[in-house]
Amino acid sequence: xxxxxLSYVVFRKELRETLRDKRVLLGVIVSPLLVTPLILGTIFxxxxxxxxxxGEAILDIGIVEQAAFPELVQQLDxxxxxxxxHFDTREEAITAVEKRIVRAVLVVSETARSDFQNDQxxxxxxxxTFANETSQSAKSRLQNxxxxxxxxxxxxxxxxxxxxxxxxxxxxxSINNIATSESTGSFVLGLFLPYLIVISAxxxxxxxxxxxxxxxxxxxxxxxxxxxxxxxxxxVQGKLFTIxxxxxxASLCAITGIVGPLAxxxxxxxxxxxxxxxxxxxxxxxxxxxxxxxALFTSSLLLVISSFARxxxxxxxxxxxxxxxxxxxxxxxxxxxxxxxLYTAFIxxxxxxxxxxxxxxxxxxxxxxxxxxxxxxxxxxxxxxxxTAFFQRENILFRT
Amino acid sequence: MIIAExxxxxxxxxxxxxxxxxNNLSLTCHPGQIFGLLGxxxxxxxxxxxxxxxxxxxxxxxxxxxxxxxxxxxQEVRRSIGFLSGSTALYGRxxxxxxxxxxxxxxxxxxTDLSTRVDELIERLKIGEFENGRCDKLSTGQKQRVxxxxxxxxxxPVMIFDEPTSGLDVMTxxxxxxxxxxxxxxxxxxxxxxxxxxxxxxxxxxxxxxxxGVIAAEGSVDxxxxxxxxxxxxxxxxKIVHEMKDPHV
Numbered sequence: 139x140x141x142x143x144l145s146y147v148v149f150r151k152e153l154r155e156t157l158r159d160k161r162v163l164l165g166v167i168v169s170p171l172l173v174t175p176l177i178l179g180t181i182f183x184x185x186x187x188x189x190x191x192x193g194e195a196i197l198d199i200g201i202v203e204q205a206a207f208p209e210l211v212q213q214l215d216x217x218x219x220x221x222x223x224h225f226d227t228r229e230e231a232i233t234a235v236e237k238r239i240v241r242a243v244l245v246v247s248e249t250a251r252s253d254f255q256n257d258q259x260x261x262x263x264x265x266x267t268f269a270n271e272t273s274q275s276a277k278s279r280l281q282n283x284x285x286x287x288x289x290x291x292x293x294x295x296x297x298x299x300x301x302x303x304x305x306x307x308x309x310x311x312s313i314n315n316i317a318t319s320e321s322t323g324s325f326v327l328g329l330f331l332p333y334l335i336v337i338s339a340x341x342x343x344x345x346x347x348x349x350x351x352x353x354x355x356x357x358x359x360x361x362x363x364x365x366x367x368x369x370x371x372x373x374v375q376g377k378l379f380t381i382x383x384x385x386x387x388a389s390l391c392a393i394t395g396i397v398g399p400l401a402x403x404x405x406x407x408x409x410x411x412x413x414x415x416x417x418x419x420x421x422x423x424x425x426x427x428x429x430x431x432x433a434l435f436t437s438s439l440l441l442v443i444s445s446f447a448r449x450x451x452x453x454x455x456x457x458x459x460x461x462x463x464x465x466x467x468x469x470x471x472x473x474x475x476x477x478x479x480l481y482t483a484f485i486x487x488x489x490x491x492x493x494x495x496x497x498x499x500x501x502x503x504x505x506x507x508x509x510x511x512x513x514x515x516x517x518x519x520x521x522x523x524x525x526t527a528f529f530q531r532e533n534i535l536f537r538t
Numbered sequence: 539m540i541i542a543e544x545x546x547x548x549x550x551x552x553x554x555x556x557x558x559x560x561n562n563l564s565l566t567c568h569p570g571q572i573f574g575l576l577g578x579x580x581x582x583x584x585x586x587x588x589x590x591x592x593x594x595x596x597x598x599x600x601x602x603x604x605x606x607x608x609x610x611x612x613q614e615v616r617r618s619i620g621f622l623s624g625s626t627a628l629y630g631r632x633x634x635x636x637x638x639x640x641x642x643x644x645x646x647x648x649x650t651d652l653s654t655r656v657d658e659l660i661e662r663l664k665i666g667e668f669e670n671g672r673c674d675k676l677s678t679g680q681k682q683r684v685x686x687x688x689x690x691x692x693x694x695p696v697m698i699f700d701e702p703t704s705g706l707d708v709m710t711x712x713x714x715x716x717x718x719x720x721x722x723x724x725x726x727x728x729x730x731x732x733x734x735x736x737x738x739x740x741x742x743x744x745x746x747x748x749x750x751g752v753i754a755a756e757g758s759v760d761x762x763x764x765x766x767x768x769x770x771x772x773x774x775x776x777k778i779v780h781e782m783k784d785p786h787v
Contacts, residue, residue, distance in 0.1 A: 147643045151632070158631040358625045362688070365591045365621040366644040367613050532594050533549065 144368040148376025156346050156380055166342050166384055170391040175399040196221050197276045200231045200243035200265075207251045207260065213287050214244070219279060228265075235265055241276030242266040244284075257295060321500050324421075327397070328476065328498030332491040333468055334396060335389050339429055340436040340464040340487075342388020343381040347440035348453045350377045356449040360535070374441070374529045378522065381437040389429050421497045424507070428497075431514035432490045436464060438521035445528040445535070467491070476501045483509035486517045539727055540567040540590065540696060544599035547585050547751075559585040561751040562599065567729050567744070569695070572722050574742035575731040576775060582751035583731035584623075587700045590729065591621050604695045604727075617645060619696045620689035622714075624704030627681075630674030634665050634684045637673055638691055645692030659687040679710045686717050697721050699730040703737065715741065735772045747778050754782045 156162055196218075201211060202225050214222050223240055225231040231243040247261035254260040262284070266277040292306050304310070317325070354360040363373060443460060447453035464487055471491035474482055476499045483489045489510040496502055528534050547560040560582040567573035575583045588594040590601055592612040601608045604618035628637055638659060642652045660669050663683045668676060673684065689697070699718060703711040718741055721728050732738060738745055739759055746756040755762060755778045759771060768774040 144644060144646075147640070151629075151636075151640050154636075155629055155631040357630070358623075358627045359629055361593065361623065362621070362626045362641075363644075364593050365616055365619070366641060367617045367646070368644050369613060536588075536594070 144372040145375035145379070148363075148368060148373055149379045152350055152377055152380035153383060156349070156384060159345070159349065162345050162349075162384065165345055166388045167391055170338065170388065170395040171398075172395075174392070174395040178396070179399065192275055195219075195272075195275075197242075197272065197279060198223055198240040199276060199280060200225050200234055200240035202226070202228050202231050202243060202245040204246060204248040205251055207246045207254070209251075209254070209291075210246065210260070210262075210284075210287055214280075214283055217279075217283055220283065228263075232265055235267055235273065238270070238272075241270070241273045242280050244280060254291070324498045324500070328495045329472075331393070331396060331498065332471065332494035334392050335425070335429060335494060336432065336464065336468040336487060336491050338392035339385050339389045339433045341461075342392075343385035343433075343437050343440055344457065346384045347381045347437065347444045348447075348450045350380060351441060351444035352447040352450045352453040355447075355535075364535070370529045371526055374526045378434075378437055378441055378525065381440055382433050385433040385437050386429070389433065393425075424497050424502070425494055428490055428493050428507070428511060428514070431511060431518045432487065434518035435486065435514060435521055438518060438525045439463070441525040442521065442528055445525060463487075471495065480506060480509065484513050486514065490514060539569060539605070540565070540573070540601065540603055540729055542566075542586075542590065542599070542601035545586060545589055545596050545601060546598035547582075547589060547594060548597045559751050560589070560596075563748070563751065563753055564599075565729075565746055565753070565756070567727050569727045570722055570725045571743045572718060572728040572730055572741050574738045574745040575729065575748050576733065576735075576738050576742075576745050577731070577748035578733055578779070581748045583748055584700055585751075586748070587621075587698050587729065587731055591619060591698055592616055617692065618694055619698055620692075620694040621698045621700070622685060622689045622702050623700035624702050624706065625700075626685065628673035628676075628684055628688075631672060633670050633672055634676065634680070634687075635660065635669040637684055638665075638687045641688045642691045647692060655691060655693075659691060663687050678706065679713065682706065682710050682713060686714070694726070696727045697729075699728065701731055701733070703732070703734065735770075735775065739771050747775060749779050749782050754778050 197220055199214065199220050200223050201214065203211065211222070214220055223234075225234060225243070228243075228245055231240070231245065234240045235243055243265040245263040245265065247263070250260035250262060264277060264280060266273045268274060293303075296303060296305055315322075351360075354363065364370070368376075439460060443456045444453050447456065467485055467488035468491050470485075471488045474488070474492060476492060476495035478492055482492055483506050493507055493510045496506065542563060542565045545560055545563045546558065548556055548558045551557045563582070563586055565573065575586060577583050585594065589596050590603060590608065592608050592615050595609070603615045606614040606618060608615050629640075632640065635656060638656050639652060642655060647655060660666050663686060665680075665683055665687060668680050671680075673681065676684065697718075699714075702714045702718070706714065715737065718728060718730060722743075730737075730741065742759060744756065744758055745762060747754045747762070755765060757765065762774050762778070763769060763771065766774040766777040768777060
């Protein structure tokens with residue numbers, strides 16, 4: 139029916155014209171498929187490299203021995219990732235941290251060694267600055283060395299006292315993660331992918347929506363179209379389905395741009411995410427299904443804005459409230475989490491985001507999915523009706 | 539044929555309150571006749587033509603176009619008219635051929651009927667050399683020829699021209715004027731709005747002088763000259779307009 143109707147004629151023409159718009163191609167296809175993976179890859183690559191450099195770097199650590207503690211100092215000297223420097227006073231050492239001569243300082247108290255030898259706790263003080271990343275690293279490294287020192291000292295004390303090894307371990311806890319590598323990967327994906335899809339579906343159609351309605355008014359082509367035999371409903375439908383198609387393409391490209399590089403070969407990305415990324419076909423189909431009402435909803439909302447605006451510039455000024463309407467519920471979904479109460483399935487946009495989280499996190503709930511899908515279609519229908527009503531009003535179409 | 543009876547259009551303006559853009563305007567235009575609406579900017583010409591073109595709904599009154607009621611059969615009315623205005627533009631990212639085809643499809647032309655008609659118009663209006671060029675790359679004259687083709691692709695019996703030469707150079711204006719004359723030869727019903735006296739003198743069989751939304755005088759160019767005792771149409775127009783009391787005052 140649609141293929142023979144005038145709305146299909148309008149749709150085909152609008153889609154053809156839209157796909158010739160370089161701004162749309164760049165924003166909807168090129169950017170998510172090439173630029174986003176490239177940016178993500180670059181970020182992960184340099185973050186990984188930096189992390190590696192951090193691990194390999196030798197850090198200068200200061201020691202203030204108010205009384206000699208050779209056992210501990212020897213352990214510090216033996217650590218290949220630390221270079222020790224001795225200071226006479228605590229104040230001198232603090233100045234050295236501030237001037238970045240050393241990154242952290244260990245102050246050994248006067249009674250430290252004697253306490254240690256008497257099976258007491260040796261008094262130590264660590265000085266670092268939180269305002270410096272390298273100082274934070276030095277603090278962690280120093281903590282690890284002391285932890286190792288404590289561990290070996292404890293073992294010796296237990297041995298000397300002829301106590302069983304379990305003396306120092308009142309409980310024996312073994313942790314078993316039953317999640318498969320794939321499901322952990324999907325969970326990680328679920329933390330950001332729904333948010334990204336919502337943004338793509340919502341914002342992918344902006345340029346098209348503004349061009350198809352406010353742009354037509356601005357270029358004076360709207361009058362020509364309105365005087366054709368196509369009814370206003372035909373015109374709205376044709377334009378709406380064009381925006382909807384572009385929004386869907388934007389979502390698909392966003393998914394492909396993120397999942398593609400993770401799933402097909404970029405190992406350093408997999409390492410950064412932590413696990414193997416894989417989504418099964420059913421999940422993909424369920425996500426595609428749930429993104430349909432979202433794209434319809436946002437496309438209709440954009441058409442309402444574009445119909446109301448006199449020109450594209452005016453339409454741009456309404457974009458901030460639109461972004462808030464879409465982004466706020468999408469951001470709220472990160473607070474609610476995938477296991478949430480049923481009423482959230484009625485909250486527009488957020489329900490889509492949460493449903494996607496559930497799908498990716500192996501928490502698929504058919505009832506939640508059905509309510510979310512149904513309510514989203516209802517909201518999309520309501521906004522579609524508003525868009526159509528706007529298009530019927532001559533005081534809006536011919537606003538000057 | 540166009541028959542308009544007591545067409546009235548009011549709208550609410552924030553500053554001016556209720557504005558009567560067109561007030562009880564009636565006109566009759568026959569096939570093979572060019573009917574001119576002559577008036578200054580803001581006189582109500584465009585609003586009248588937009589009502590005839592079913593773009594705006596009249597507040598009162600009615601009209602029939604080619605026998606179709608503009609209120610009851612707006613879609614049939616739109617099928618029966620070709621609408622050309624000086625301000626209407628083309629779709630920049632479509633080619634000239636695609637533009638004509640699109641409006642043919644909107645008028646339910648399909649298959650060979652469509653392609654034959656498009657080919658015919660491309661040949662008749664000498665669009666061939668730029669038929670595959672994108673509309674945003676065409677010159678003003680070329681764009682105007684495509685606009686003409688777009689407006690008549692469905693062979694409408696009625697043509698509505700809203701200041702079709704506005705903003706065009708003399709050469710391009712001549713193309714439009716010649717086209718309007720051809721419409722008369724082809725026995726189409728033509729209604730034409732303008733504020734350019736020379737166009738009225740050259741084209742119009744009957745003229746209605748519109749001022750403040752009402753018809754101040756109607757007749758042939760000669761009749762209006764005789765009525766005012768002026769030899770020049772411009773003076774006749776000014777005399778009629780000045781003698782008319784502002785209905786809004």
